[in-house]
Amino acid sequence: MYYSILFYIFSFFVILSSIGVITSKNPVYCVLYLILAFINSAILFLFLNAEFLAMLLIVVYVGAVAVLFLFVVMMLNITIEEKKSKFLKFKPLSVILGSIILVEFLYFLIIDNSTLEKLSNTQNLEQKNNTISLGNILYTDFALLFQMCGVILLVAMIGAIVLTLRKRQGIKKQIIKNQVDTKKEDVIEVVSVKNNEGA
């Protein structure tokens, strides 16, 4: 009873901060609301006894992904009106994407709930903590899917590197090897200066 009230309070916060993400005029506030939404979702995971997932959510999404978001958004110099017009421009696309995700969720929830049942059945409740039970599921029944996720992430990473890597001519660059290889004789000249005749 007590826990479910708290659970719904935090769920409410998740929804509230998600609304904040899409309605704030200042893009930095959007990212900060997103972080709030992540943290509240992590707390929801705690209520569901998934402490490992909760901590990972904070480490990965709040500690790494959102930092980079914030990093980029802070450096962008978007005025508020500009953002508004872009928001309207992307509206059809976001509606399509949102409805696809919604349909996918509903498919798994209503029509094909065998996957979800498999997940809930394999969870060995006698294990001491959910880190172990998660590992037991992830590396046995879902090993192939797990590997595929890894491959997808790798492809995404390579894609990002290929997109941003470009050889530019004429930039000044420190070459560590040359710096380390520098000898004392090459750069220092010891001169004995006579008294009153130095520069």
Next chain:
Amino acid sequence: MNFINDFGISVFGHSDFSYFIIIILKLLAIVLPLLISVAYLTLAERRVIGLMQLRKGPNVVGPFGLFQPFADALKLMSKETIIPREANKFLFLLAPMITFILALIAWAVIPFDENNVLADINVGILYLFAVSSLAVYGIIIAGWASNSKYAFLGALRSAAQMVSYEVSIGLIIITVLLCAGSLNLTDIVNAQKNVWFAIPLLPMFVMFFISVLAETNRAPFDLPEGESELVAGYFVEYSSMSFALFFLGEYANMILMSALTVTLFLGGWLPIIDVYPLNEVPGVIWFIIKIIFILFIFLWVRASTPRYRYDQLMRLGWKIFLPFSLIWVVLTAGFLVFFDILPKSI
């Protein structure tokens, strides 16, 4: 099983009022010594660096300068809080609070002795890692909310640096976890009863310490503060108590990271050798001695190394530490599996 229940029982005991009082007392018993250590760490830093540079350091206020931290605190408190007109007031005031609160809440899971820990949770090390990865927000929000070029540049440098070194810290923690077989900090310390992890994992220990220096923005990686080019970095616009919170947060973070290093690599509360006069000393004393040792190295490094250039810093993090720690994770895992000495989880 129920995590919240476990957390509730380990933190609040029962919903009884007396347990609530006890937990408040426990919190005070952690936070007050921590704040006093922070005060004296600032003094120790100035005295130790002074001695290393053949100066005296602050020695006038009180015997051996022991009242110097209180004089500094009084001075800071009596200053005026200045909020820049163009600053984002809410975030400007929020940032130092975030830094300070995060430096304090992490102590909830640090085991001071066998069975002497505020919240003995299953995922203690992940909790610490999560809290330390949040610390970057205080800095980046401060830099942005100040609406100042210097503060913003300092914040950007710091964010990039902390995110980079977190990657290798994560991999090093994974190596330790492979050897310990648990995410619980008490279990990790108990796994070091035979040999401290600093000995079989010596390269990891050294890399972890260097990454911690970068993570806490200490010399030689104190580029975010680079006073010669950025004045003071992200907290250049802060004054009075809001500055003091940053300052306290930075030093509390140093102590926290030393405690983490001690827990992961130097056997936490365990004595150096398990023989008669040494194992009678309370574990807390050992824990504090080890923390002081690590903190001394922090100061020693600051007194003796020049500041890194920014490209050197990034190169060290991404091109040396990351591949090396990744290889070490694979090697350790392979070694443990090959000799069949993988710790069996409880």
